[in-house]
Amino acid sequence: MAIDAKLVKELREKTGAGMMDCKKALTETDGNIDKAIDLLREKGIAKAAKKSDxxxxxxxxxxxxxxxxxxxxxxxxxxxxxxxxxxxxxxxxxxxxxxxxxxxxxxxxxxxxxxxxxxxxxxxxxxxxxxxxxxxxxxxxxxxxxKADNEVFGAYLHMGGRIAVLTKLAGQDEEAAKDIAMHVAAVNPRYATTDQVSQEEIAHEKEVLTQQALNEGKPANIVEKMVEGRLNKFLQEICLVEQPFVKDPDQKVKKFLSDKGLAIQTFVRYEVGEGMEKRSENFAEEVQAQLKN
Missing domain, CATH: 3.30.479.20 (Elongation factor Ts, dimerisation domain)
Structure with missing residues (x-):
């Protein structure tokens, strides 16, 4: 029988199982949602769904x-x-x-x-x-x-995969690409180059820095120069190529790359659990919760 999409959606919401799993279960049970739930439980998928929250x-x-x-x-x-x-x-x-x-x-x-x-x-x-x-x-x-043939990947895992960084560079130096990945893992830049920072973000930061300087009681005639200096520092902090290189803090990343004839194309940095809520219950609370179940 043809399975209605709304029924698949309902089963998915009730069990947390995947769309294809739900469709198969409903097909096998002729659209009976209760039997489909039992079938998913029998296959171990409902056990997975119980853990979905x-x-x-x-x-x-x-x-x-x-x-x-x-x-x-x-x-x-x-x-x-x-x-x-x-x-x-x-x-x-x-x-x-x-x-x-x-x-x-x-x-x-x-x-x-x-x-x-x-x-x-x-x-x-x-x-x-x-x-x-x-x-x-x-x-x-x-x-x-x-990547293209004239580009190279760099891969670095910190603590076995607590942080992972993938870089792509124009050039052929894999070791240098890995060094840049290590730098990204340690320093966590937001952008590769200043060109990637939007004009909206720069304008916002400039506005904040200007107000900071005025609140400090600085004369209006020197506020502009102060803001320019602080804005440059801000860009150095968030842009990879402007940062001091972790393996040689006396030079910036862009100098390290330039000396090797390389250029950063992109990077991806994943840190496990970043931005996610962490479990806060202690062991005693966890045991109590299990006893209630």
Missing amino acids: RIAAEGLAQIKVAGNAAVIAEVNSETDFVAKNELFTNLIDTILNHLIEAKPASVEESLDQPLQGAGQTLGETINEAIAKIGEKISLRRFQIVE
Whole structure:
């Protein structure tokens, strides 16, 4: 029977399972949503869905390079302990291999794509791992970067994947590209070059700095020069090429690159859990919560 999209949506909202999982379950149960829920539970997918409201802010960020393509991805778990589990690290390898082969446009698209030679989707594979490991696991984000033959990737993992950085440089020096990735991991610039900073952001910062100077009681005739100096300092703090190079603070990153005939094209920096709410309950509260369940 044809399955109504609204029914798929309802089942997805009730269970947290993937779209394809819901559609298959409804097809197998002739559109009976209660039986479909039972079927998802039997397959272990509902077990995964029960964990959907938990906070998964641990995990790993990893990188895979294959020829002229590279992917950086963050996969989250609930605890740091699970992030070191072999099942979890194997799952990340599977995810990275799929992303770099299938090149999906979004996380949602990737989860509904079939894994090559696996007979199931990426989402189903993740749910399978959740059922085995017993924690919420999610592919939070990824970015695929492609390069030309005259460009080079640099990859760096800090603390095994707590921070991951992928750089792309014009040139052929892979070691230097890795050094720049290490710098980005340590200093966390927001932009590669000053050209990437929008005029709106510069105007806003200039307005703030001007008001700061006026509030300090500085004469109006020197405020402009003060603001210019502080604005330059602001740009140096947020732009990669203007920063002192971590391996040689006596020179800026742009000098390091220039001396090697290189130029930064782009970088991607992922820090696990950044911007996410972390679990704050203590151990006693966690035990009590489990007893109530």
